Amino acid sequence: MAPYGCALVSAIEVSPAKITSFNGLHYPTFSLFPSFVKPLVNCTLTSSVIYRATPITASYVYPEPIPEFAEVETQKFKEQLSKKLAKDRETFGNDFDSVVDVCSKIFGEYLHVEYGGPGTLIVEPFTNMFIALNERKLPGAPLAARTSLLWAQNYLDNDWNIWNSKGGFK
Numbered sequence: 743m744a745p746y747g748c749a750l751v752s753a754i755e756v757s758p759a760k761i762t763s764f765n766g767l768h769y770p771t772f773s774l775f776p777s778f779v780k781p782l783v784n785c786t787l788t789s790s791v792i793y794r795a796t797p798i799t800a801s802y803v804y805p806e807p808i809p810e811f812a813e814v815e816t817q818k819f820k821e822q823l824s825k826k827l828a829k830d831r832e833t834f835g836n837d838f839d840s841v842v843d844v845c846s847k848i849f850g851e852y853l854h855v856e857y858g859g860p861g862t863l864i865v866e867p868f869t870n871m872f873i874a875l876n877e878r879k880l881p882g883a884p885l886a887a888r889t890s891l892l893w894a895q896n897y898l899d900n901d902w903n904i905w906n907s908k909g910g911f912k
Contacts (some may be wrong), residue, residue: 751792772773792894804858811905812853818901820846826889831881841880845871845890859906 824842827834834841850866868891875883 757857770909775873798870803862804862807854807857808905808909809854811902812850812857814852814905814910815898815901816846818897819849819890823886823891826893827882827886829883830882835881837880840878840885841875841882844874844878844880845886849890849894855900857898859902863894863898891899 833839848871864902868887871890872883872887
């Protein structure tokens with residue numbers, strides 16, 4: 743509770759208060775919140791205020807997945823994941839190829855169904871990799887899922903941008 747009975751709620755960083763008008767009684771009305779937060783009543787130094795957020799109407803629509811990109815990127819992922827995991831081949835033993843195949847299949851499904859470019863990378867497919875590898879009792883599930891996620895964070899959005907700027911990989 744602020745002085746003089748004016749309730750202030752500040753969950754976001756705002757610029758210093760500005761006097762926007764006088765109410766005729768020599769008590770200034772302050773604007774303490776950004777334009778998308780509207781008071782239900784004017785705030786003077788002697789009144790209580792309830793604030794509500796005005797809904798934002800604009801929304802960004804992400805592009806749809808590109809099947810050709812998904813095919814090429816899945817193959818690239820599989821090749822590079824094999825190279826990265828080969829350094830720890832003893833962890834996977836005879837199941838090395840199965841581990842890479844499971845991770846690649848799940849990653850490919852994600853690219854075909856959900857990935858729509860930068861800003862749409864989610865952790866769910868990598869969690870699914872971990873779960874699937876454990877359910878099949880394949881070794882090295884944490885290492886394979888973590889390596890897959892790190893690869894996607896480092897390359898996927900960049901590859902998408904290159905694909906779309908050149909009309910495909912050349």
